Amino acid sequence: MTELLVKNACVIDPLRGINGETMDIAIRDGKIVEEVSDAAEVIDARGMLTLPGGVDSHTHICGTKVNFGRYMSPEDMRAGRTPRRGAMHATSGYSVPTTYGNSYRYSVMGYTTLLEGAMAPLEARHTHEEFTYTPLQDTMANTLFDGNWAILEAIRDGDVKRVAAIIAWTLKAVKGFGVKLTNPGGTEAWQWGKNVSCIRDPVPYFEVTPAEIIRSIVEANELLHLPHSVHLHCNNLGTPGNYSCTLGSFGLIPDLNEKRQTLYATHVQFHAYGGSEWKDFCSKSEPIARFVDMRPQIVMDMGQVMFGRTTTMTADGPMEFNLYRLHHEKWSNHDVELETGSGIIPVIYRRKNLVNSIMWAIGLELALLTKSPWQCLLSTDNPNGAPFVKYPEIIGLLMSKRYRDAEFATVHPDTESRVPLPAIERELDWHEIAVMTRAGAARALGIQDLGKGHLAPGADADVAIYPLKIDEVDPSAEYQKVIDAFSRTEYTIKRGRVVARRGECLVHGSNATLWVAPKVSDGYDMGKDPDFIEKFDRYYTVRMSNYPVQEEYVTRNRRIETEAEL
Amino acid sequence: MKVTLAMKPAAKWFIPIEAESIVPKNFLSGTDLRVWRGNRELRLDEVFSVSVEGDADRAEDVEVVLSGDTFRLKRVGEYLDAGKITVLGGIGMHCGNFMSGGTIEIHGNADGWLGREMAGGTIVCRGDAADYCASGYRGGRKGMKGGTVEVFGRAGDFLAESLAGGTVIVHGDAGDMTGAEMRGGTLVVHGDCSRPAANMKDGSCYVYGTARGMIPTFKKIGTVQHDGRTLIRFSGDLANRGKGNLFVKGYEYLD
Numbered sequence: 076m077t078e079l080l081v082k083n084a085c086v087i088d089p090l091r092g093i094n095g096e097t098m099d100i101a102i103r104d105g106k107i108v109e110e111v112s113d114a115a116e117v118i119d120a121r122g123m124l125t126l127p128g129g130v131d132s133h134t135h136i137c138g139t140k141v142n143f144g145r146y147m148s149p150e151d152m153r154a155g156r157t158p159r160r161g162a163m164h165a166t167s168g169y170s171v172p173t174t175y176g177n178s179y180r181y182s183v184m185g186y187t188t189l190l191e192g193a194m195a196p197l198e199a200r201h202t203h204e205e206f207t208y209t210p211l212q213d214t215m216a217n218t219l220f221d222g223n224w225a226i227l228e229a230i231r232d233g234d235v236k237r238v239a240a241i242i243a244w245t246l247k248a249v250k251g252f253g254v255k256l257t258n259p260g261g262t263e264a265w266q267w268g269k270n271v272s273c274i275r276d277p278v279p280y281f282e283v284t285p286a287e288i289i290r291s292i293v294e295a296n297e298l299l300h301l302p303h304s305v306h307l308h309c310n311n312l313g314t315p316g317n318y319s320c321t322l323g324s325f326g327l328i329p330d331l332n333e334k335r336q337t338l339y340a341t342h343v344q345f346h347a348y349g350g351s352e353w354k355d356f357c358s359k360s361e362p363i364a365r366f367v368d369m370r371p372q373i374v375m376d377m378g379q380v381m382f383g384r385t386t387t388m389t390a391d392g393p394m395e396f397n398l399y400r401l402h403h404e405k406w407s408n409h410d411v412e413l414e415t416g417s418g419i420i421p422v423i424y425r426r427k428n429l430v431n432s433i434m435w436a437i438g439l440e441l442a443l444l445t446k447s448p449w450q451c452l453l454s455t456d457n458p459n460g461a462p463f464v465k466y467p468e469i470i471g472l473l474m475s476k477r478y479r480d481a482e483f484a485t486v487h488p489d490t491e492s493r494v495p496l497p498a499i500e501r502e503l504d505w506h507e508i509a510v511m512t513r514a515g516a517a518r519a520l521g522i523q524d525l526g527k528g529h530l531a532p533g534a535d536a537d538v539a540i541y542p543l544k545i546d547e548v549d550p551s552a553e554y555q556k557v558i559d560a561f562s563r564t565e566y567t568i569k570r571g572r573v574v575a576r577r578g579e580c581l582v583h584g585s586n587a588t589l590w591v592a593p594k595v596s597d598g599y600d601m602g603k604d605p606d607f608i609e610k611f612d613r614y615y616t617v618r619m620s621n622y623p624v625q626e627e628y629v630t631r632n633r634r635i636e637t638e639a640e641l
Numbered sequence: 642m643k644v645t646l647a648m649k650p651a652a653k654w655f656i657p658i659e660a661e662s663i664v665p666k667n668f669l670s671g672t673d674l675r676v677w678r679g680n681r682e683l684r685l686d687e688v689f690s691v692s693v694e695g696d697a698d699r700a701e702d703v704e705v706v707l708s709g710d711t712f713r714l715k716r717v718g719e720y721l722d723a724g725k726i727t728v729l730g731g732i733g734m735h736c737g738n739f740m741s742g743g744t745i746e747i748h749g750n751a752d753g754w755l756g757r758e759m760a761g762g763t764i765v766c767r768g769d770a771a772d773y774c775a776s777g778y779r780g781g782r783k784g785m786k787g788g789t790v791e792v793f794g795r796a797g798d799f800l801a802e803s804l805a806g807g808t809v810i811v812h813g814d815a816g817d818m819t820g821a822e823m824r825g826g827t828l829v830v831h832g833d834c835s836r837p838a839a840n841m842k843d844g845s846c847y848v849y850g851t852a853r854g855m856i857p858t859f860k861k862i863g864t865v866q867h868d869g870r871t872l873i874r875f876s877g878d879l880a881n882r883g884k885g886n887l888f889v890k891g892y893e894y895l896d
Contacts, residue, residue, distance in 0.1 A: 150780035403882065404782075 078103050078115035084125035089514035090529035094506050102536040105571035128187025128537030132516035133341045134457040136177045137205035139198040140417050144171040144386045163580050170385040170458040174208040182211040182575040185539025185564040191216045193390050195411040199249035203628040210584035211574050217306050218251030219415040222263030227281040230291045239295035243593040244601035248623035250590040253303035257390035259288040262416045270393035273320040297331045299593040300637040302521030306339045312394045315350040318359035330372035342378025342456035344438035357493040358437045364444035374519045376454040379438030381461030384423045392416035432486035436494040443501045448510040467561035473503045474550035536571040587631040599641040642697035644668050646689040648709025661716040665703035665724025700724040718745050761788040769794035777803030801828045820846045841878045841885035851891040
């Protein structure tokens with residue numbers, strides 16, 4: 076039995092309605108408990124800001140796509156080099172660092188739970204192997220279903236239950252967590268050299284539209300009672316005027332779930348563009364935020380862009396091709412058989428560039444204009460908008476109008492006429508930041524009942540203590556202190572152990588992977604469906620029996636069983 | 642000040658030595674420097690017989706002379722900004738990495754990556770230079786940005802790869818992929834070379850001999866007089882929307 080007592084912590088725990096109370100946190104055997112014995116090890120937090128461990132609800136840190144980003148950019152490995160030290164392995168890389176690099180840097184920022192945003196089912200093993208070497212965070216993998224042939228056929232036949240059954244079988248087989256749709260239909264159309272322009276364009280051959288795909292999969296997701304909602308990367312990413320397509324997609328979504336949203340729209344910054352071409356490109360964050368304000372069934376994340384060098388990577392193959400035509404730099408394009416595809420391009424976002432400056436403003440506007448922080452979470456779509464190490468700066472920008480104005484003075488001078496940002500006075504408070512970086516993310520992912528994102532007795536003892544006293548620091552003026560504090564925790568506690576202290580990671584750690592196994596009746600077990608088996612054997616390059624990810628790929632796994640209505 | 646470093650014979654002479662500390666300005670504060678041989682850190686006087694003549698208070702006035710079997714000595718003159726390094730024999734890989742000023746003169750041959758990503762200064766190699774002379778590095782967008790590299794012998798493959806500025810002159814032949822990915826600067830090869838200026842974006846590449854395996858995506862413009870020679874001028878690489886100039890004496894396409 077190991078016990079730990081965190082004394083005099085200034086706790087903000089939004090899921091329990093605690094906002095800046097000084098209290099003690101008792102931990103026994105990796106869980107939060109009511110009280111511990113006198114023998115417990117004591118950490119004196121001395122009134123420092125104490126939050127539940129950070130939860131990143133959309134990041135790309137593991138898997139084939141990330142790894143190909145590493146292959147493509149050996150120059151990236153010249154940055155961020157740290158030697159082996161204590162329990163820490165050597166790391167390198169900036170936008171696509173080594174797995175240990177990701178894990179240590181997240182841990183030092185107080186993050187303890189990560190959701191890999193997109194895993195191609197066929198390549199799931201790679202993701203799980205890299206999870207194993209991301210030791211200081213619990214991990215989950217969103218699984219791609221945007222161009223799954225069997226699902227597209229079931230949608231064409233109007234059979235939502237079959238869609239749900241295929242999702243159930245696949246999630247269980249690849250040990251995935253949630254359902255991700257990336258440019259639904261578009262990546263499949265890309266395999267025919269085409270794209271879909273918006274939600275009413277039919278996908279070649281299958282003749283279903285993205286609107287039908289989104290609606291059917293949302294219904295199927297709720298039939299399976301998955302913890303997380305459908306996780307959508309809308310069609311038409313990154314094109315001027317795409318906000319109307321985004322609103323159209325949001326408008327498709329009914330409110331089907333009491334506990335959480337019905338749709339998680341990711342990196343909405345990339346989908347909130349006005350104008351008809353690059354020349355009249357402008358921000359449409361206002362209509363998006365107003366629309367989301369009126370619909371509790373939608374939660375989004377920012378997808379904030381920060382200036383500097385990074386790598387874009389997505390399952391949205393056609394979008395990356397367009398980006399390639401713009402930049403004419405390195406480009407990788409990948410096809411995943413019957414499932415999806417992907418593309419990767421390294422980019423540099425520049426202040427001197429008008430489009431980049433507008434993108435930077437839009438992300439911030441979304442967070443500031445959306446009334447409820449529970450509906451707009453903090454992300455950069457790491458590493459697409461910026462590497463996650465920029466989160467503290469984003470927190471600084473959201474909390475300080477003065478910092479925003481100072482930064483705004485350095486961007487392209489024409490930005491002012493294209494974005495509402497300079498007129499926004501709102502400054503987020505500590506509670507709202509805590510929602511956007513942990514409580515809101517945990518609720519959106521449906522993992523608060525698994526003890527994530529809060530500090531109630533019974534919860535996982537994941538705690539981040541930041542070297543900052545909220546009653547002594549005025550974030551509006553002293554934003555640099557806020558940035559410094561969020562960049563480096565005093566203590567990061569994971570499963571009841573201090574894993575990071577003042578920028579040093581102290582233990583090797585071992586991660587747990589959360590995955591979902593929906594329970595379906597025999598009639599809906601796709602493993603016994605003759606048609607599904609025949610198609611599988613005919614078109615896949617692997618045997619169906621070799622497809623499922625074996626137990627040994629997930630070291631400490633937490634299997635979440637759901638009772639499906641099938 | 643003249644610092645003479647004479648390589649001592651070593652039992653395991655084949656193990657490379659990482660000698661990025663051998664830069665003139667480091668000798669202003671004495672000769673107590675360290676180099677790595679394999680996984681062992683050694684004092685400079687364990688590897689060399691060190692002798693110093695005169696003194697100086699500016700790096701510009703320091704000359705370092707290397708003699709003996711220095712062909713396994715790597716990274717000499719890395720980040721050189723002033724002063725002179727003279728190598729009497731050959732020198733190992735990555736000599737003059739990132740240098741921004743000063744002079745390196747090599748009397749023998751240079752191994753790979755001579756003057757990689759240099760930004761200024763002068764390198765003269767009296768022998769041959771191996772692959773990736775005056776080039777960029779893996780994945781990088783820009784290679785050499787300024788300064789001069791002159792090789793009197795031959796150069797290996799990927800000479801001046803990703804060249805972005807400065808001048809590279811090779812008096813002998815060059816290898817394959819000469820000036821690949823050039824985006825600026827001037828490259829002159831007095832002898833023959835193969836597949837010059839592939840995927841070039843900008844800059845000028847001169848081949849006074851024959852360009853073998855000429856890249857087909859260059860557009861022939863006409864003949865020009867240059868330095869008393871009649872050269873055929875091409876523009877490209879069209880495959881990369883390039884606006885570079887390639888001048889060759891003679892050329893052969895692949896069959």
